[in-house]
Amino acid sequence: MGWGLVNRCWGAFVAAILLTCAADIIAWANVYVPLPWQVNVLSWHIWFVAGAAFALGPAYQLQAVQRIEWSVRAVVNRYAHPETANDLNTGAA
Secondary structure, three states: OOOOHHHHHHHHHHHHHHHHHHHHHHHHHHHHOOOOHHHHHHHHHHHHHHHHHHHHHHHHHHHHHHHHHHHHHHHHHHHHOHHHHHHHHHOOO
16 A cells, blocks of 8 residues: 555554563563663663654544545635636646
C-alpha cells in the first residue's frame, strides 16, 4: 500500500508496541540477571521513543482525515460553483 498516512499511523503503533515489549523484556531480565549499566540506560530511553511513537499514530490519523476533508471541500466547491471551475483550474482571476 505504500507509506501513506494511514500506513504510517499503523507503523507508528507497531513500532511503539515493539519498543514497549523490548523495554519490558530488558526490565524483566534485569530482575533475574543483573545487566550492565549500558543496557539499563538503553531501556530507560526506549520509553521516550515508544511514547513518541504512540503519539505519532493519532497525529497521522488526524492529518489523513484533514486531507480527506480538504479534498471533499474542493470537489463540493467545484460542483457548487461551476462558473468558477475553469478559473480554479487555470488560476485566472
